[in-house]
Amino acid sequence: MRDRSFVPSRILIYLSVSLIAVAYLAPLVVVVLNSLRTNEEIAQGSMIGWPQHLAWSNYAKAWSGFCVAETCAGIRPYMLNSALVTIPATIFSTLLGAVAGYAVSLWRFRGDNWIYGIVTLGLFLPQQMRLLPWTIVLRDTGLINTLTGLVLIHTIQGLSFTTLFCRNYYIAIPHELIRAARIDGAGFFRIFWRIILPLSAPILIVTVIWQFTHIWNEFLYGVTFTTGQQQPVTAALIALSAAIADIPQHGVQSAAVIIAALPTLLIYLLGGRYFVRGLTAGAVK
Amino acid sequence: MPITTTRRRLLAGSAAALALPAFARAQGAVKPRLTAISQWSAGSDGAAITALGKKFEEKGGVWQHSPVPGFTTEMMNKLRAQIIAGDPPACSQLKGPEIAAWSKIAPTVDLDAVVAAAGYEKVVAPDLAKLHKPGGKWIALPLQIYSTNMLFLSRRAMDKAKADKVPVTWADFNDLAEKMKASGVTFPVANGGTRADDGQKFEASLAGISPTAYRAAIMNLDKKALEGPEIKAAFAQVRKITNWMDPNVGAQPYATNLKRFVDGDMGMMIMGGWAQGVLRNAGFKFDDFMIAPGPSDNGKPVFLLNADAFIFWQRKEPDLQAGQALMAQLVMDPAIQTMYSQITGSIPVRTDVDLSGEGWSDGQRRTAAALKDAVANNQAVLSLAHNMAQENGLTAAMIDVFTEYVKNKTITPDQAVTRLAEAVEGAR
The missing domain is CATH 1.10.3720.10 (MetI-like)
Structure with a gap:
């Protein structure tokens, strides 16, 4: 059985915790969204934005495609x-x-x-x-x-x-x-x-x-x-x-x-x- | 086996001579091999050094390049570790006054004979040549050149301001900026927020106002010149520029704002020639922007030099020595410099390369022409923001002053002059 007087403070706590969580997760969200946008899309638009088409090719390129000097084996x-x-x-x-x-x-x-x-x-x-x-x-x-x-x-x-x-x-x-x-x-x-x-x-x-x-x-x-x-x-x-x-x-x-x-x-x-x-x-x- | 011993002895003998004939003999006997470290690992930099490696292999060499990803500090840590371990690379990327500083740490190769044989010294800008021969002997070779003070104009911003004339002096530049501002260009100057970016604003201003003062104050650290009227005028010009910039850039690279620049929301950008390649790679067209030499009050182009180079470290192994000779020849070769610059968007070190042919952009041609003019008028100076004018410690101390000045508009030009002089005094 919960005391009813706890409710307002609970709401306050959850609200502030959620706000902090949003602030902390925002950069991660930007990274996740950008991982699905093409370079042209990001360069010609803004750093922050929804993907127009899901560019899964970024992951393929990151995993095994991009070149470090002479070697092109990705990460x-x-x-x-x-x-x-x-x-x-x-x-x-x-x-x-x-x-x-x-x-x-x-x-x-x-x-x-x-x-x-x-x-x-x-x-x-x-x-x-x-x-x-x-x-x-x-x-x-x-x-x-x-x-x-x-x-x-x-x-x-x-x-x-x-x-x-x-x-x-x-x-x-x-x-x-x-x-x-x-x-x-x-x-x-x-x-x-x-x-x-x-x-x-x-x-x-x-x-x-x-x-x-x-x-x-x-x-x-x-x-x-x-x-x-x-x-x-x-x-x-x-x-x-x-x-x-x-x-x-x-x-x-x-x-x-x-x-x-x-x-x-x-x-x-x-x-x-x-x-x-x-x-x-x-x-x- | 007596035969092997003789051959080895012959090689050791030729190695000790360390001159061109010895190089040639060694080259004939062993397969040239080159161990190299650089920070060029990705993008067009990575592509260019890979292409250079291919050429090295075509000439029968073994190419062993280890990129050290990151910035100059990481590469220097790696270089220091290899030198301490007694295993320096046969050649490594290094630039500016750091060449002189590092040459005191470990023995370097005397390249005078190879350079003389190629007739290279005649075709290199004198200030640049000096950097690569501390103590009078060539120990390093420049590979490519950028100018850090090219002026990029947004075509749409120009249209908005109904302007078609490219500004030549700072007064022209300021007029155009005012015009752009009045006709709805939100930020007449496009900018990033990195330290190099802030440093470039200052060096472009000072060199444009007076290359002589730039040489005396920034390159030679002359005390009187550092407190001279040109420095104050340069700070005043930077203040004008900062008032036309977007202050909300944080520490973003300039490339983040290219879209706003092309759209005409930002008008003019003072940036190195490399920005041309970046604009093109981002999918923008040549029609979207114009490139000209940075503003110069005496009307003749001023060229702020930024050059990448290789330094050669002494090795005893005959195959590495043969590799060094081959590498030196390649780096000085006009065809190789052409290939390299066409990949990275820089211009060749050699002033005698013809850029009229295919594969060169208009911006590169203008940059090369500006260099020729600047050298002829003694207006080619070394970039501070890109570590060409001073060693790291001094550069950092000076750029601290510029960065603070750009970000904090309550500092007056007078205060900035004092701060700069103090920073130099403190770091010396």
């Missing part, structure tokens, strides 16, 4: 490159972050807070500042211009975030649990595997969503440390949009942007309801 090969970097880097950084967070929160040792602090310091270093050091590392390991090099970068950089979040989540776990397990003879990894990991679903989903989105959308390292056909999808998108001496290809650009956003969108749809829950769970302490 498809670059999507694969991004996946080959993003998936392993997300898994490695999440797992390593979980172990690190578990170690600094539940296995107190001398200097643990220092180590935790130094690892999370990585969050505050701007990307550009780390560019040169990474260049030297990749040169010395021979991984420059390889996708493996990018996986290495994103795994290590991701550690700052994943460690921070897992540590804040695990610190709420009662120490008695760990002590009891140790008395029963369980070691570091056994406790992690049997006790901690089963409790971690919400926070792991948060880190996976976060890492996946960030690595998928990353551009600077992707474009600096790869070459030609190995470039990630963000580089292909920029290639499509940065031509100064040409009419902007808004139609194909919009279609390409939508295709490129699908994987991250999918991850959100699958894990989204855990996202806020996991974030706030981690923030309690």
